[in-house]
Amino acid sequence: MIGRAGQNPTGVQESALDSENRVAAGKQDMLLRVSELKMWFPIQRGILQRHVGDVKAVDGISFNIVRGETLGLVGESGCGKSTTGRAILQLYRPTSGSVLFNGRNLTTIKGGELRHMRRQMQMIFQDPYASLNPRMTVGNIVGEPLEVHNIGDRAERLDRVRELLAVVGLNPYFINRYPHEFSGGQRQRIGVARALAVNPSFIVCDEPISALDVSIQAQVINLLEDLQEQFGLTYLFIAHDLSVVRHISDRIAVMYLGKIMELTDRDELYRNPMHPYTQALLSAVPIPDPAIEEKRHRIILEGDVPSPVNPPIGCNFSTRCPKVMEICKEHEPDFRDYGEGHFVACWLYQK
Amino acid sequence: MSRLLEVEGLETRFFTQDGVVHAVNGISYYLDEGETLAIVGESGCGKSVSVMSLLRLIPQPPGKITGGEVWFEGKDLLKLTDDEIRQVRGNRIAMIFQDPMTSLNPVLTIGYQISEALILHMGMNKEAARKRSVELLELVGIPRAADRLDDYPHQFSGGMRQRVMIAMGLSCNPQLLIADEPTTALDVTIQAQITDLVTRLRDEVGMAIIWITHDLGVVAGLADRVIVMYAGFIVEESAVKDLYADPRHPYTIGLLGSLPRLDEARGHRLTSIEGLPPDLIDLPQGCPFYIRCKYHIERCATENPKLEPVAPGHKIACWVDVRTGRGRTE
Numbered sequence: 001m002i003g004r005a006g007q008n009p010t011g012v013q014e015s016a017l018d019s020e021n022r023v024a025a026g027k028q029d030m031l032l033r034v035s036e037l038k039m040w041f042p043i044q045r046g047i048l049q050r051h052v053g054d055v056k057a058v059d060g061i062s063f064n065i066v067r068g069e070t071l072g073l074v075g076e077s078g079c080g081k082s083t084t085g086r087a088i089l090q091l092y093r094p095t096s097g098s099v100l101f102n103g104r105n106l107t108t109i110k111g112g113e114l115r116h117m118r119r120q121m122q123m124i125f126q127d128p129y130a131s132l133n134p135r136m137t138v139g140n141i142v143g144e145p146l147e148v149h150n151i152g153d154r155a156e157r158l159d160r161v162r163e164l165l166a167v168v169g170l171n172p173y174f175i176n177r178y179p180h181e182f183s184g185g186q187r188q189r190i191g192v193a194r195a196l197a198v199n200p201s202f203i204v205c206d207e208p209i210s211a212l213d214v215s216i217q218a219q220v221i222n223l224l225e226d227l228q229e230q231f232g233l234t235y236l237f238i239a240h241d242l243s244v245v246r247h248i249s250d251r252i253a254v255m256y257l258g259k260i261m262e263l264t265d266r267d268e269l270y271r272n273p274m275h276p277y278t279q280a281l282l283s284a285v286p287i288p289d290p291a292i293e294e295k296r297h298r299i300i301l302e303g304d305v306p307s308p309v310n311p312p313i314g315c316n317f318s319t320r321c322p323k324v325m326e327i328c329k330e331h332e333p334d335f336r337d338y339g340e341g342h343f344v345a346c347w348l349y350q351k
Numbered sequence: 352m353s354r355l356l357e358v359e360g361l362e363t364r365f366f367t368q369d370g371v372v373h374a375v376n377g378i379s380y381y382l383d384e385g386e387t388l389a390i391v392g393e394s395g396c397g398k399s400v401s402v403m404s405l406l407r408l409i410p411q412p413p414g415k416i417t418g419g420e421v422w423f424e425g426k427d428l429l430k431l432t433d434d435e436i437r438q439v440r441g442n443r444i445a446m447i448f449q450d451p452m453t454s455l456n457p458v459l460t461i462g463y464q465i466s467e468a469l470i471l472h473m474g475m476n477k478e479a480a481r482k483r484s485v486e487l488l489e490l491v492g493i494p495r496a497a498d499r500l501d502d503y504p505h506q507f508s509g510g511m512r513q514r515v516m517i518a519m520g521l522s523c524n525p526q527l528l529i530a531d532e533p534t535t536a537l538d539v540t541i542q543a544q545i546t547d548l549v550t551r552l553r554d555e556v557g558m559a560i561i562w563i564t565h566d567l568g569v570v571a572g573l574a575d576r577v578i579v580m581y582a583g584f585i586v587e588e589s590a591v592k593d594l595y596a597d598p599r600h601p602y603t604i605g606l607l608g609s610l611p612r613l614d615e616a617r618g619h620r621l622t623s624i625e626g627l628p629p630d631l632i633d634l635p636q637g638c639p640f641y642i643r644c645k646y647h648i649e650r651c652a653t654e655n656p657k658l659e660p661v662a663p664g665h666k667i668a669c670w671v672d673v674r675t676g677r678g679r680t681e
Contacts, residue, residue, distance in 0.1 A: 076538035183627050213393035214565060218609030218623035225620075240538065243568070247611035247621070270613065284543035285613050286568030290591045292614070293572035300547055301540045304508045 030100075031202060031234050032065040032088070037097035039080070039087040043309065056308045057083040059258035060097070062335065067201070070228065070235040072249030072266070074242055074281075078305060080258040081238045082126075085204040088236070089121055090114060101202070119149055122195035126207035128187035132179040138165070138190055139175040145197040164193040167230075169223060185216035192223065196231070204236045209244065221248060242285045246270060251341075254278050257316040258308055260335060264342040274344045276323045315347065323348060355526060355559050356382040356405075361419035363397075363404045366412060370632040374400040376583040377418065379658070382527070387553065387560040389574035389591070391567060391606075395628060397583040398563050402529050406440050424526070442472040445520035447513070449532035455504040455512060461488075462500030465519050472523045487518040491548060510541035514548065521552065528553075529561045534569065546573055567610060571595060576664075579603050582629050582639035585658050589665040600667045601646045638670070646671045648678055 040054035058080040065071045075081045087094045090106050099106045106117060122145075125131035132141055142161045146152060152160060162172035168189040179187055188208060195203050205224065209217040225248065227233060239245050245252055246266055253263040254277065262275040273279045280299040287293060301320050306312055312319050318328040327347050335345040359379050365372040375397045382388050392398045403409045404416050405428060421428040424443065428436060440446075448454040456464060465487060466480035475483065481500065488496035491514040504512060513533060520528055530549065534542040546569060553560055564570060570577055570591065577594045579587040579602065587600040598604045608622035626643040629635055635642070637652045644651065650670045658668040661679070672679045 214606055215609050215624040218621040221621055222623055243611045243613045246613060280540060284539045286572055287613055288567040288571050288610055289595050290571045298543055300543055304510060
């Protein structure tokens with residue numbers, strides 16, 4: 001149904017592959033390749049707007065996403081995870097680095113060409129209250145991407161919107177209602193329907209469930225999983241909640257202060273976290289079971305995240321790291337593969 | 352341990368243009384000295400309103416406490432005069448809130464805000480209050496406490512602000528600390544710092560805590576007892592271990608099933624609770640969870656079950672025994 005317009009390069013047979021196969025076959029089927037991506041925001045002062053520094057929100061990160069997989073991007077607030085999502089979609093134009101999507105470098109194209117590429121990549125936002133225009137009906141909101149991209153005529157678009165509402169579990173009868181008439185979970189479904197409208201192959205989910213209640217969170221997670229299977233979607237799933245990310249992702253990247261500290265398969269990350277930051281982060285996540293909580297050892301990190309305007313010299317985590325060494329304060333470690341795609345940037349392993 | 356707080360049939364309503372919002376619907380619970388009680392529920396379940404009502408902090412109008420008694424240190428808090436309740440607030444019972452930025456006054460220094468309660472409730476002079484403020488900030492782990500006294504809230508990070516709030520809460524050695532989602536706005540590593548701090552202080556100072564949260568994960572490592580609320584009712588009350596090992600109310604079971612867990616196996620699907628909580632203006636006649644409940648029987652549609660014991664220290668408000676799927680009284 002959704003694939004009827006035939007623009008989706010990911011066929012349905014794609015989703016039949018299980019995730020392991022997808023990752024194994026990854027070398028051939030790379031959807032997204034991000035290299036040395038930097039997104040710095042200039043700080044300007046005075047009446048002459050002199051350039052006095054930069055907020056290094058994303059500071060040289062590289063990763064790949066295989067077609068059909070979900071890459072989780074976790075980190076605490078201000079670590080640059082949302083900026084990464086936006087810089088990939090060219091909602092911000094990156095300072096440097098490249099973003100290869102289906103082999104095309106998005107950072108060098110613009111105008112109509114970029115708009116055309118955007119048909120294949122969409123975004124779901126965190127706040128379902130702020131990301132829907134309160135003066136537009138649900139029909140107009142979900143249909144807008146179709147209008148922007150000149151897909152179909154009025155009647156076709158209306159049919160398509162009804163179909164999309166049904167797909168995300170809303171009654172197509174709601175088409176003329178306004179966002180305020182819906183609950184948070186339902187609004188997030190509207191946001192999902194809008195993202196699906198143009199048949200994208202790649203969706204950036206930017207904290208899509210953080211604003212929702214627990215029981216509603218589960219509804220939206222299940223919906224995202226179903227849609228992925230149904231339409232062979234690829235997700236970049238950005239969240240601060242490690243339990244959620246572990247649940248939905250195939251691979252996980254851990255960000256801290258503009259850099260990726262560790263990237264590996266979801267189970268490997270939880271079984272064998274190598275970076276001290278990942279270890280602390282995992283130990284801090286509460287597990288809903290008092291028997292386990294009683295026995296757990298928590299690594300309590302001292303202090304707060306430093307400012308991205310003036311990140312530490314050497315490793316970004318060196319100011320809070322419980323295992324810090326002299327070299328960490330002077331030189332930055334490489335982001336290296338320590339076997340089977342387990343990437344870590346830490347001097348503990350780099351001799 | 353002796354009883355510290357006893358809430359009987361507390362009922363709070365909001366009289367709005369759209370109708371009467373039944374925010375808290377006759378809930379009863381107790382708290383012993385030094386005990387940590389968690390109140391868990393989703394937004395709009397009445398967990399915050401229920402504790403705000405204890406201290407009569409709900410805005411009136413439109414809010415009104417329409418029934419119940421709150422016994423604390425031999426007095427019914429709901430019958431005290433305004434002056435008397437002010438002696439209890441911040442002094443015997445302290446409260447910390449979710450968002451430390453909006454609950455601190457941005458134009459007053461941290462030192463001033465902590466001293467205020469000390470001067471007011473403990474009758475200290477400025478000098479002594481300042482000294483005590485430094486001690487309190489050190490107690491909650493703020494580095495260079497003496498220097499930071501003259502800083503303003505915006506000069507602190509989120510976690511540090513929450514520490515300041517806790518320092519203010521502890522300033523008058525309260526018997527009871529009410530923490531309303533104190534870690535919800537914080538990152539997980541900072542959340543760990545704060546829960547660690549609060550449990551340490553609880554053990555040192557020996558105060559009781561009511562911890563309000565929507566996060567069943569935080570509760571597991573923190574509370575002695577848990578109350579689960581839904582649509583202004585208590586639906587389950589139990590010792591923390593029993594609640595996770597042997598939940599008896601379908602809503603609690605649903606909540607636990609919808610939580611992704613850090614230690615879960617691959618390929619597990621979340622069991623979400625379908626539908627939405629009821630409209631508090633127009634509560635259903637029967638059990639408020641009835642329409643979303645997988646276990647419901649005929650009786651649930653017409654009669655709202657009372658909170659009744661099913662095991663020692665374990666109460667639920669449900670007609671059904673979830674282990675058999677049949678009515679409990681059959």
